[in-house]
Amino acid sequence: MSITKTFFKLKESKIFQTVVASVIITSSIIVGAGTYELDSALRQFILIADYAITIFFVVEILIRFFGEKKKINFFKDGWNIFDSIIVISSLIPTGAGTSIVVLRLLRLMRLLRIISLIPEMRFVIEALILSLRKSIYVLILIFILLYIYAVAGVILFEEIENSRFSHIGEALLALVQIMTLSSWETIMLPILDVYPSSWLFFISFVVLSSIIVLNLFVAILVDVVSEMRRDREKILSEKD
Structure with missing residues (x-):
């Protein structure tokens, strides 16, 4: 048996993939353990284990x-x-100061490798990437919507103290927070005290951005997943 066939059977075996997944998880646990204050012996053990995992x-x-x-x-x-x-x-060899922080973050990125080992997770990530490609016009629409409301917000609410609409940059950040529905009422209520009718501005933005536009992303993702599933089933049927 050739070396290529031996390595092919090894990398395709369930045991090998399980061992790799276990080492990936162990690596992430070791990185997490390194965030605690440990004695020198444990830190030395973590360092040796990290070298061994890297070699693996x-x-x-x-x-x-x-x-x-x-x-x-x-x-x-x-x-x-x-x-x-x-x-x-x-x-990447370890250094001092900031380089150690960067290195530890890179070590943590090893956990992402678990995605490549699990077909279902690969399917989800591939669907997300493909849906982003198809969502370019939705992203443009969101940017236009944000820009229009940001400029309008500055024009309408610039003079209100602590309104988060003093300039377009701050207004864009405020609108992104509103779009995610994260404590967005804290932005609206101070303005509502001064301009009671300003609720029209905020409610219309929430409806357009959070309810309509973001749901377009969901619709595109569902369509992409369905299309990928049909393609996968077609390939499997052709193999049979």
């Missing part, structure tokens, strides 16, 4: 690479590129 991930990527019949196919898979970037980032 490098070996795992090499197994997946050499398990491909055509090595170029490894780089055609976006998930392989994604995993490779995360693993390579783990090889």
